[in-house]
Amino acid sequence: MTIGGGNDGRYVVFIASSFxxxxxSLTTPEAPMEEAIELVAGGQRGSYPAQECVDRMTTAKAVAYFVSSGLADPQLCWQVG
Incomplete structure (x- = not known):
C-alpha cells in the first residue's frame, strides 16, 4: 500500500498485490470527473483526478483493513489500473 498527499486532508491510495x-486505486466516484487536485506525493507536487483523491477517514479505513488482512477493503471503491 502506498499513500501520498495529506494537504487539505486529501490523499491518493494505491495497492499492488505483488511485483x-x-x-x-482507492477512489471517490462521486467526485467530478473533470476536476483535478494538486497534491504532494513522494516529495513531488502533482495534479491528480479528483476521483482518485480520498479523505482522511476513507484513507484510515483502507489502512486499517489492509494492515489486518493484507487486502483492499471490499466496502470501499477501488479501480484497477
Missing amino acids: DAELL
Missing part, C-alpha cells in the same frame, strides 16, 4: 501486479 508487476495491476494497481488498485
Whole structure:
C-alpha cells in the first residue's frame, strides 16, 4: 500500500498485490470527473483526478483493513489500473 498527499486532508491510495501486479486505486466516484487536485506525493507536487483523491477517514479505513488482512477493503471503491 502506498499513500501520498495529506494537504487539505486529501490523499491518493494505491495497492499492488505483488511485483508487476495491476494497481488498485482507492477512489471517490462521486467526485467530478473533470476536476483535478494538486497534491504532494513522494516529495513531488502533482495534479491528480479528483476521483482518485480520498479523505482522511476513507484513507484510515483502507489502512486499517489492509494492515489486518493484507487486502483492499471490499466496502470501499477501488479501480484497477
